[in-house]
Amino acid sequence: MKLFDVYPLFDVTPVKAENVYVFDEQGTKYLDLYGGHAVISIGHSHPDYVTALSNQVSKIGFYSNSIQNPLQHELAEKLVAFSGCEDYQLFLCNSGAEANENALKLASFHNNKRKVIAYKNGFHGRTSAAVAATDNRKITAPINAQQFVDFIEFGDLRSTEIILNQNETCAVIVEVIQGIGGLDEAITEFYKGLEALCKQYNTLLIADEIQCGFGRTGDFFAFQEHGIAPDIISMAKGMGNGFPVGGILIHPDIEASFGLLGTTFGGNHLACRASLAVLEVLEKEGLMQNATKMNDYFVSRAKTLPSVTNIKGRGLMLGLEFRFPVAELRKKLIQKHHIFTGSSKNPNLLRILPPLTIQEKHLDTFFEALKEEL
Ligand SMILES: Cc1ncc(COP(=O)(O)O)c(C=O)c1O
DSSP states (O other), rough: OOOOOOOOOOOEEEEEEBBBBEEEOOOOEEESSSSHHHHHOOBBBBBBHHHHHHHHHHOOOOOOSSSOOHHHHHHHHHHHHOOOOOOEEEESOOOOOOHHHHHHHHHHHOOOEEEEEETTOOOOSSSSSHHHHHOGGGGOOTTTTTTTTEOOTTTTTTHHHHHTTSEEEEEEEEEOOOTTTTBBOOOOHHHHHHHHHHHHHHHHEEEEEETTTTTTSSSSSSSGGTTTOOOOEEEOGGTTTOOOOEEEOOTTTTOOOTTTTTSSTOOHHHHHHHHHHHHHHHTTTTTHHHHHHHHHHHHHHHOOOEEEEEEEEHHHHHEEEEEEOOHHHHHHHHHHHEEEEEOOOSTTTEOOOOOOOOHHHHHHHHHHHHHOOO
16 A cells, blocks of 8 residues: 655655664664654653653553543643643643644634634644644645634734624634744734733633744743743643644633543543653753753854854744755755754745754754855
8 A cells, every 4th residue: 555645755764763863774873953843852762751651551551531540630730830830721632733623622612703813824733723724725625714714914913903803703823933934933012912902802812832832942831931821822742752642721711511622542641651751851851941052052153154144943943044945955964964954934944943952062063064065
């Protein structure tokens, strides 16, 4: 049987990985500055993570959400400690799209409205409401287009208010830092204004922290920088360091009832254990502090490159903008220098999303390679 051919692939077959490196069949070592799309947070095959998951699966790996699972409570407590989201409620699922799908559905249940406001260049996933709220018509099928979504220029509060005033919008969904869109972030006044407008018009504010959350920016959640309290926060990617796990944090004012949301696999024992292991290592190794420190180092080195026109992002969600499309450069970095990097909707932006364990010496390797190619 053939694979459904939807992914353009690099000709690399990883068979092993360790911390910031990935090894192919021939034993070639690649520096992973992409983290499988911002997923690898505590480093590949971290020994504590391997032990925690191995021990867990040897006891119990899965049971559905019809029994008591103390690991879910343990994870909820730890998430409060990291995020300061006191009294929020946790619902666990399996991916980013699913987290946003549940967030949007919950908002609509809560205030009984059905339109969504989303922002230009935003990405929220590929399922029904999540893809409808994604600013990319190419990945939106006619079946998704039946959702009512207003797309507004990122950062435009005035237009947001005009739509909110129609009193039909159940949720405003926003990536605090846009990922695939190209690492744009609005100013604090925008996020604060959004929070106030959502309250005023009985609309829920959903912070999509799927890519920028879980410590990647140096804060646990990127919105913390702006001092807001979203109604729903969606998480995935770095949350499981590769184990498929996602979730939403839900403001205490939003009430649950049996059957409102549900999933078979979400919140299973292995998924909770993976996420707990991530949080334990983030803390033990000071990885959020490392994200900030490595950002400083990255920026100081990037400033010395004459062909870089813009340095974008926060923490270890970074981008270098050039005057030319970076596709060829990325190819050279991977084929010749054995370095994985990321792309974005902006063809001139090279994205860097490494494990949060990255050190100066790894970034030096990257900058030496860049110098040679530019
Ligand atoms: C900001 C954001 N939201 C949602 C998603 C969708 O997550 P998933 O691919 O796990 O469904 C992504 C994935 O890239 C993302 O970057």
